[in-house]
Amino acid sequence: MSPRHGKPNVAAGNRAGPGTPFVIAYVMRRCLQIPFVVLLVTLALFFIMHLLPGDPIYAAIGESEASLDEVAIHQMREDLGLNDPLPVQYGNWLADLARGDLGRSFKDRVSVGDNIKGRIPITAQLGLMALLVAVCVGVPAGTIAAVKRNSILDYCVTIIAIFGIAVPSFWFAMLLIWLFVVTLGWLPASGFVGIWEDPWPAIEHMVLPVAALGLTLSGSIMRYTRSSVLDVLNQDYVRTARAKGLNERTVIIRHALRNSLLPVVTVVGLQLGYLLGGSIIIENMFAIPGLGRLALDAINGRDYPTLQGVVLLFTFLVLVVNLLTDMSYAVLDPRIRYS
Amino acid sequence: MKANMDDIAPFEFAQSARRRPRCRPAQFARRHPMAAIAASIIVVFVAAALFAPLLAPYDPAATDGVNRLQTPSASHVFGTDTLGRDVFSRALHGARVSLEVAVLAVLVAGAIGVPLGILSGFRGGWIDTIVMRVTDAVIAFPSLVLALTLVLVLGPTVVNIMLALGIGAAPSYARLVRGQVLSLKNMEYITAARAIGATDIRIMARYLWPNTLPTVIVAASLTMGTAILAEASLSFLGVGVRPPTPTWGGMLNEAFSQIYAAPFLSVFPGAAIFLITLSFNLLGDGIRDVMDPRLRTIDHG
Numbered sequence: 001m002s003p004r005h006g007k008p009n010v011a012a013g014n015r016a017g018p019g020t021p022f023v024i025a026y027v028m029r030r031c032l033q034i035p036f037v038v039l040l041v042t043l044a045l046f047f048i049m050h051l052l053p054g055d056p057i058y059a060a061i062g063e064s065e066a067s068l069d070e071v072a073i074h075q076m077r078e079d080l081g082l083n084d085p086l087p088v089q090y091g092n093w094l095a096d097l098a099r100g101d102l103g104r105s106f107k108d109r110v111s112v113g114d115n116i117k118g119r120i121p122i123t124a125q126l127g128l129m130a131l132l133v134a135v136c137v138g139v140p141a142g143t144i145a146a147v148k149r150n151s152i153l154d155y156c157v158t159i160i161a162i163f164g165i166a167v168p169s170f171w172f173a174m175l176l177i178w179l180f181v182v183t184l185g186w187l188p189a190s191g192f193v194g195i196w197e198d199p200w201p202a203i204e205h206m207v208l209p210v211a212a213l214g215l216t217l218s219g220s221i222m223r224y225t226r227s228s229v230l231d232v233l234n235q236d237y238v239r240t241a242r243a244k245g246l247n248e249r250t251v252i253i254r255h256a257l258r259n260s261l262l263p264v265v266t267v268v269g270l271q272l273g274y275l276l277g278g279s280i281i282i283e284n285m286f287a288i289p290g291l292g293r294l295a296l297d298a299i300n301g302r303d304y305p306t307l308q309g310v311v312l313l314f315t316f317l318v319l320v321v322n323l324l325t326d327m328s329y330a331v332l333d334p335r336i337r338y339s
Numbered sequence: 340m341k342a343n344m345d346d347i348a349p350f351e352f353a354q355s356a357r358r359r360p361r362c363r364p365a366q367f368a369r370r371h372p373m374a375a376i377a378a379s380i381i382v383v384f385v386a387a388a389l390f391a392p393l394l395a396p397y398d399p400a401a402t403d404g405v406n407r408l409q410t411p412s413a414s415h416v417f418g419t420d421t422l423g424r425d426v427f428s429r430a431l432h433g434a435r436v437s438l439e440v441a442v443l444a445v446l447v448a449g450a451i452g453v454p455l456g457i458l459s460g461f462r463g464g465w466i467d468t469i470v471m472r473v474t475d476a477v478i479a480f481p482s483l484v485l486a487l488t489l490v491l492v493l494g495p496t497v498v499n500i501m502l503a504l505g506i507g508a509a510p511s512y513a514r515l516v517r518g519q520v521l522s523l524k525n526m527e528y529i530t531a532a533r534a535i536g537a538t539d540i541r542i543m544a545r546y547l548w549p550n551t552l553p554t555v556i557v558a559a560s561l562t563m564g565t566a567i568l569a570e571a572s573l574s575f576l577g578v579g580v581r582p583p584t585p586t587w588g589g590m591l592n593e594a595f596s597q598i599y600a601a602p603f604l605s606v607f608p609g610a611a612i613f614l615i616t617l618s619f620n621l622l623g624d625g626i627r628d629v630m631d632p633r634l635r636t637i638d639h640g
Contacts, residue, residue, distance in 0.1 A: 033472065033475070036472055037472055037475045037476050037479065040472060040473060040475075040476035041476045041479055041480070044476060044477075045488075048488060048489070048492050049492075051492050162617060162620055162621065162624075163613075163617065165564075165616075165620060166564060166568075166613055166616040166617035166620055167613050167616075168568055168571055168572065168575075168591075168609065168612050168613065168616075170571075170572065170575050170591065170595075171591060171605065171609035171612065171613065174591065174594070174595055174598060174605045174609065175605070175609070177598060178598055178602045178605070182598060182599055182602060272481075273478075273480075273481035273482060274481070276481040276483075276484065277481040277482060277483030277484055277572075278483075280483060280484070280487070280576065281483075281572055281575065281576065284576065285595065295484065295487070296487075296576060299487055299488075299491050299578060300577070302491075307488065307491075310484075311480065311484055311488060314480070314481050314484055315479040315480050315481075315484075316479075318478075318479045318480075318481060319475075319479045322478075322479070
């Protein structure tokens with residue numbers, strides 16, 4: 001069991017003694033780090049965007065108006081603040097961000113913030129359903145593999161898990177589309193319906209994208225669950241539970257699973273980046289009008305404010321979820337000390 | 340990218356420093372048949388990539404208006420695409436881009452991540468704080484989003500894609516190596532090195548870096564898989580190496596638009612990506628088993 005980056009240091013011989021003050025101190029320190037990292041992210045993003053080839057003014061006014069005379073263009077640059085030194089531009093942009101103003105899309109002048117807000121439920125629906133599928137498949141399969149280790153069942157689960165990790169989600173999606181849409185004609189090929197508006201068509205439309213994203217994700221969850229459960233099954237208290245005559249079911253469900261799911265919880269949290277990246281691919285394949293689709297459209301249309309907004313939202317989400325998973329780790333496992 | 344790099348357990352240096360398991364190829368193959376098969380598949384793919392111009396029966400860019408969307412046959416073993424190009428020849432050439440980008444990305448990631456990790460772990464203090472917060476910031480970007488953005492900025496060439504993927508993967512290396520150095524630096528041999536007057540640079544370069552190598556090799560094998568997937572994703576989204584250069588992801592993109600007319604087009608490029616990624620994962624697992632005896636006892640204990 002070795003959780004990911006930001007891995008907590010399990011100091012030796014610290015089982016005794018109160019853990020809470022450490023946890024509080026740790027949580028506070030992590031919370032204080034967040035603004036610093038967010039600042040780094042915005043700085044990186046700002047300068048990446050300014051390294052972009054081409055003058056943003058032409059992107060802002062559109063190709064058709066590129067024939068405007070020099071004076072008018074200079075005036076527009078002045079209005080848009082593009083003549084200011086870069087640090088000033090960065091400061092202004094940051095100040096706008098702090099007010100929740102992400103700017104306006106180059107493409108249709110729509111407020112980026114509003115556009116993103118409207119798409120969050122769509123991507124959330126896809127992502128949460130995929131996560132649910134991944135956990136519902138991955139955790140039981142991983143547990144069974146660990147309990148029946150070195151059996152045929154274990155090998156099957158391990159192989160399926162490695163397949164899940166290695167298969168490209170878009171290829172898997174294509175195979176699903178070929179089978180269920182082209183050949184069998186059971187499901188619609190693309191489109192999106194909100195789950196609250198019309199549940200049945202919504203589920204019909206979500207089956208394939210959710211399967212493509214969720215099943216590929218379940219592979220790594222299976223592997224983590226397996227190694228985590230194995231770790232716990234080798235511990236003394238499990239042997240004690242067996243020795244006092246509990247049946248195997250109770251030992252596994254009541255004793256082993258509880259503790260072994262702790263690292264799994266954090267791994268699930270850390271898969272958010274995969275889900276967000278995957279949503280770009282899957283939303284485009286299935287014509288789902290969510291954030292991933294918005295991001296790719298922004299990339300293809302060189303719509304920098306929109307891209308900036310989506311990337312900021314994604315990174316902020318990842319930071320917050322990482323913090324929450326680390327904190328859950330600290331709160332749930334009193335043995336862990338953070339230095 | 341999935342978190343398969345994260346279950347790399349720290350290499351148990353103390354036990355195996357003197358008796359590092361010597362593993363000859365035949366022995367490795369017997370103990371880890373899956374990894375051995377994976378290694379052979381990788382060799383086949385590398386050979387296919389190296390000798391693609393010799394092996395390919397057709398010019399991968401040669402169009403043939405008459406024989407469009409042919410199903411696999413003796414003359415076109417994988418069939419032909421919308422422009423009548425031979426899919427087998429294109430798949431062979433596609434291996435070049437995939438492997439080239441992946442190898443270079445792993446090298447870039449290692450070249451950035453390993454020294455930073457060693458420095459950060461060994462020196463600690465403010466250097467450590469800065470390096471770790473910067474890795475936090477980079478890791479916060481979902482890897483595909485970061486790669487897409489960087490490729491958009493830098494332009495879709497092989498070199499830029501490899502840079503984008505390498506920069507995205509570097510923090511994982513830095514963290515992995517840092518964690519390892521933290522446990523290595525308090526060992527007696529480091530104290531001994533200090534006692535005989537070795538400089539910090541010498542300790543890092545001569546004594547710490549070689550001992551992080553096993554972990555880095557396992558990480559590299561696993562990252563190869565994720566880099567190949569990432570490159571394919573970029574090409575699939577149309578943000579990767581520009582056509583007409585054949586890439587597996589690009590071929591799948593074209594195949595997706597033909598999924599009703601010619602579903603067979605998606606089979607081979609997809610299977611190629613899948614097989615090579617799978618192989619690097621299995622090989623990485625095998626190497627880890629050899630290098631980390633602790634993990635084996637957990638698995639089979």
